[in-house]
Amino acid sequence: MAKKTEATVEDKLRELYNLQLIDSRIDEIRNVRGExxxxxxxxxxxxxxxxxxxxxxxxxxxxxxxxxxxxxxxxxxxxxxxxxxxxxxxxxxxxxxxxxxxxxxxxxxxxxxxxxxxxxxxxxxxxxxxxxxxxxxxxxxxxxxxxxxxxxxxxxxxxxxxxxxxxLMKMSQDHATTVEARLIKAYTRIRTSVRNGLAVVPIERGASGGSYFTIPPQVQVEIASRKKIITDEHSGRILVDAALAEEQVEAMEKVFAKL
CATH class of the missing domain: 1.10.287.1490 (Helix Hairpins)
Structure with missing residues (x-):
């Protein structure tokens, strides 16, 4: 019997960002209802x-x-x-x-x-x-x-x-089970502590999404390598590189289109 392959850091980042995209979509729907x-x-x-x-x-x-x-x-x-x-x-x-x-x-x-x-x-x-x-x-x-x-x-x-x-809520629950408990706990804590509910954000113009604080080039290289989970020292958000984010947005848009 083949041993189950352990998820890489990149896999974890993709799953986390997918979860963020799903939850953000739910937030958008609720914002439409507004007050x-x-x-x-x-x-x-x-x-x-x-x-x-x-x-x-x-x-x-x-x-x-x-x-x-x-x-x-x-x-x-x-x-x-x-x-x-x-x-x-x-x-x-x-x-x-x-x-x-x-x-x-x-x-x-x-x-x-x-x-x-x-x-x-x-x-x-x-x-x-x-x-x-x-x-x-x-x-x-x-x-x-x-x-x-x-x-x-x-x-x-x-x-x-x-x-x-x-x-989407069922999808969010299902995705949450694919991410290790430690990361889900961190994701939930960050998401509930920030105003826009963004716990996982991509690098945009050298800064974390929605932030004006520049991320040092060396840290950007580490993020792009997808070898470890890196958080923004100012906001505490989990960071992903722009390419990974774009790929996951494209993939999830196809999923959303079927709902």
Missing amino acids: LPLEVKDLEDEVEGLNTRVVKLSAKLEELNESIKDKKNRIEESKSLIKKYTEQQKNVRNNREFNSLSKEIEFQELEMELAEKHIREFKAQIEQQNEVVNASKDRMSQRAEHLKHKKAELEEILKETEKEEQA
């Missing part, structure tokens, strides 16, 4: 919040209307009592009874005035609350319409990219 998922979530929260507000305000309006009904009933009760006491005054036997009934009538009149005052206050609150409810409903309607468009936009993008993204 849309967050926008949709924020809009959903805003619409829900406005709806909750309208429900609470509507409940408050119902309470105010019930309070007005109660005060109107109280006024009717006072009117009935005033009528009753006025009739009783016609049959009193002395001034004490007459004065007592007069005080009852006066009290009911004050109760009516107070109830009418409360009714005016409740109506003013209702008018104010209605303005807030209408403004909230208008705002909710506008945001709901905006949400509808944003959801449609997001769904369209997801429809176009979801299949490719899932295929």
Whole structure:
């Protein structure tokens, strides 16, 4: 049985760069979506919040209307009592009874005035609350319409990219298993610590990709020899030579075209 050939440093570099190309492709797809998922979530929260507000305000309006009904009933009760006491005054036997009934009538009149005052206050609150409810409903309607468009936009993008993204994610996982654990750990650490997610970059114009720091000629020669894993001393990124990078880009583009 033939002994399995150990992967060379060049093989490892090619696999690492392939993994980087796959993950960068996934990043591109997610960048197309951009902030849309967050926008949709924020809009959903805003619409829900406005709806909750309208429900609470509507409940408050119902309470105010019930309070007005109660005060109107109280006024009717006072009117009935005033009528009753006025009739009783016609049959009193002395001034004490007459004065007592007069005080009852006066009290009911004050109760009516107070109830009418409360009714005016409740109506003013209702008018104010209605303005807030209408403004909230208008705002909710506008945001709901905006949400509808944003959801449609997001769904369209997801429809176009979801299949490719899932295929790429599986490809990324499969490629990760072909690279030794030590390198995958380093790759993941670098990738999560840099803004653009580039952990493996080619030499471009004598500097590491995306960097302005020049790499010494002797180090460039070492990188081109593909005999050991070399990292950029400034960014910590793993470096590959431009020729290897170009070859892998061309190879992976053919793979991506089939997705």
